[in-house]
Amino acid sequence: MSLVTDDKVYFIEGLAMNGLIKSFQQRGCGDKKLEVIVETLEGEMLSTGCLDEKTAKKIIILLSLYSKWGKIIAQPSQQ
Numbered sequence: 001m002s003l004v005t006d007d008k009v010y011f012i013e014g015l016a017m018n019g020l021i022k023s024f025q026q027r028g029c030g031d032k033k034l035e036v037i038v039e040t041l042e043g044e045m046l047s048t049g050c051l052d053e054k055t056a057k058k059i060i061i062l063l064s065l066y067s068k069w070g071k072i073i074a075q076p077s078q079q
Contacts, residue, residue: 009048009059012038016063019070024063026056036060 015021015038024038034056036048048059 012036012046012048013059013062013066015040016066017070017073019067019073021063021067021070024060024067026060036063038063 012021016024020041022039022041022043024036026034026036029035029050032053033050034053035050036056036059038046040046048056051059
């Protein structure tokens, strides 16, 4: 699993916006700490590393929204 530190969260969010995320989940990693694990369409596993709970939950919400939008944005227009 590749480690993507909290300063690289934008990269993971960008993947979601472009429809390149297959799945994501959160996992506990200490006292009030969570790690966001992402699987790309190519099967690569990425991690945010341990973040405070509030930040990790915000990332999960954003990934959920961005993944939905990414499916719409990344599709060629049907005219």
